[in-house]
Amino acid sequence: MKNIAEALNLRSVILQNLESVLFTTDEKEKVALLTFVVVGGGPTGVELAGALAEMRQLILTKDYHNLKSSEMTVYLMEGKPKLLSSMSTVAFSKAKEFLKRAQVKVYNGVHVKSYDGLTLRVDDGTIIKTKNVFWTAGVKGVFPAGISKNMITKSNRLQTDGINRLKGHSNIFAIGDAAAIITEETPEGHPGVAPVALQQGKHLARNLEALINGEYTVPFKYKDKGSLATIGRNRAVADINGVHLHGFFAWILWGLVHIRSIAGFSSKGIIFFNWAINYFTKNSDNRLIIRPFDKKTKKISTGIE
Ligand SMILES: Cc1cc2nc3c(=O)[nH]c(=O)nc-3n(C[C@H](O)[C@H](O)[C@H](O)COP(=O)(O)OP(=O)(O)OC[C@H]3O[C@@H](n4cnc5c(N)ncnc54)[C@H](O)[C@@H]3O)c2cc1C
Known part of the structure; x- marks a missing residue:
C-alpha cells in the first residue's frame, strides 16, 4: 500500500512540473522543469529512471503537444562504481546498456553533494539545474525517543x-x-x-x-529467492539462483512475480487486464490534473503561483 501511495504522489509531482512547463516563458526554467535527476542506482532508481525515459518516449509529446522528447533529460547518479550493486555483473552491464539505449545519462562513482531546489551539485564538479530530484539512495529510520x-x-x-x-x-x-x-x-x-x-x-x-514457551530460538537466515529490476517496457534484469536473465523474458518474469504477490484472484485479474491494455495501447490512464476554476477572473488556477 505504501508503494502505491508513493507512486501516485510521485506521478502527480511529475505531472504538475510538466504542466508548469506550459506556463513558463523563461527558457532556463523550462530546461530545469524538464530535467529529471534520480539519485541512487539500486533497483528503485534504475526502475524509476527507466520509467521516466519511457514516459519521455511514449507519453510526453502525446499529452504535451508543445514539447519535444529531446527537451526532456533524465540523469541517474550512483555513488558506487556500478549500478544494482546487490545484483550480478551481468545484471549491471545489461541495465547500463538498456539505460543507455533509453538515453538516460548514467553517472557512476559520484555523490550528490547538495540541492537547493534548483541547483544540484555533484562531487565530480557537475552542476545541474533541475526542478525534479528523486532520492532513491536509501531510507532513514525514525526511531522513538529513548533509543540510545x-x-x-x-x-x-x-x-x-x-x-x-x-x-x-x-x-x-x-x-x-x-x-x-x-x-x-x-x-x-x-x-x-x-x-x-x-x-x-x-x-x-x-x-x-x-x-x-521457554524453547530454543533460531537465528534468522535470509532465503534470497532472487532479484529483479525492470528498465521500462520489455526490458528487465533478473538473478535467480545463479541464473542471469535479461530483456523480454526477465520482464515477463518480473510481471508474473508481481502479479503473484497481489492478494485475491480478482485483483490479480484486474491488474493483469490493465497492464495488458497499457502494454498494447502504449498508454496509461489517470493522467488528468483537475484545477479549480475562478469564476471572477475566469481563469484556471495553474497551481504554480
Ligand atoms: C519507491 C520504492 C520502491 C520499492 N520497490 C521494491 C520492490 O520492487 N521490491 C522490493 O522487494 N522492495 C521494494 N522496496 C522496498 C520495500 O518497500 C521495503 O523493503 C519494505 O516495505 C520494508 O517493509 P517494512 O515493514 O520494514 O517497512 P515499511 O513497509 O516502510 O512499513 C513501515 C510502516 O511503519 C509506519 N510507521 C513509521 N513510523 C511509525 C511510527 N512512529 N508509528 C507508527 N507507524 C509508523 C510507516 O508509515 C509504514 O507504514 C521499495 C521501496 C520504495 C521506497
Whole structure:
C-alpha cells in the first residue's frame, strides 16, 4: 500500500512540473522543469529512471503537444562504481546498456553533494539545474525517543541480534528496513527489500512463541529467492539462483512475480487486464490534473503561483 501511495504522489509531482512547463516563458526554467535527476542506482532508481525515459518516449509529446522528447533529460547518479550493486555483473552491464539505449545519462562513482531546489551539485564538479530530484539512495529510520544512539548503525538502522532483538534489551525487537542484523556475512545488514521484511516477520513470530514457551530460538537466515529490476517496457534484469536473465523474458518474469504477490484472484485479474491494455495501447490512464476554476477572473488556477 505504501508503494502505491508513493507512486501516485510521485506521478502527480511529475505531472504538475510538466504542466508548469506550459506556463513558463523563461527558457532556463523550462530546461530545469524538464530535467529529471534520480539519485541512487539500486533497483528503485534504475526502475524509476527507466520509467521516466519511457514516459519521455511514449507519453510526453502525446499529452504535451508543445514539447519535444529531446527537451526532456533524465540523469541517474550512483555513488558506487556500478549500478544494482546487490545484483550480478551481468545484471549491471545489461541495465547500463538498456539505460543507455533509453538515453538516460548514467553517472557512476559520484555523490550528490547538495540541492537547493534548483541547483544540484555533484562531487565530480557537475552542476545541474533541475526542478525534479528523486532520492532513491536509501531510507532513514525514525526511531522513538529513548533509543540510545549506540544501537543505531551507520546506515541509521537499529542493530539487532540474530533473532531481531535490540542490542542490550530483552523485550524490544525490530524487523524489516528499520533493523540490521550485523554479522560477518551481512556487515551492513540485510538488503532493504520486501522479502527480507516478510521473512523476518514470520521468523520473529515463531521465535516469540519459542521465547514465551521457554524453547530454543533460531537465528534468522535470509532465503534470497532472487532479484529483479525492470528498465521500462520489455526490458528487465533478473538473478535467480545463479541464473542471469535479461530483456523480454526477465520482464515477463518480473510481471508474473508481481502479479503473484497481489492478494485475491480478482485483483490479480484486474491488474493483469490493465497492464495488458497499457502494454498494447502504449498508454496509461489517470493522467488528468483537475484545477479549480475562478469564476471572477475566469481563469484556471495553474497551481504554480
Ligand atoms: C519507491 C520504492 C520502491 C520499492 N520497490 C521494491 C520492490 O520492487 N521490491 C522490493 O522487494 N522492495 C521494494 N522496496 C522496498 C520495500 O518497500 C521495503 O523493503 C519494505 O516495505 C520494508 O517493509 P517494512 O515493514 O520494514 O517497512 P515499511 O513497509 O516502510 O512499513 C513501515 C510502516 O511503519 C509506519 N510507521 C513509521 N513510523 C511509525 C511510527 N512512529 N508509528 C507508527 N507507524 C509508523 C510507516 O508509515 C509504514 O507504514 C521499495 C521501496 C520504495 C521506497
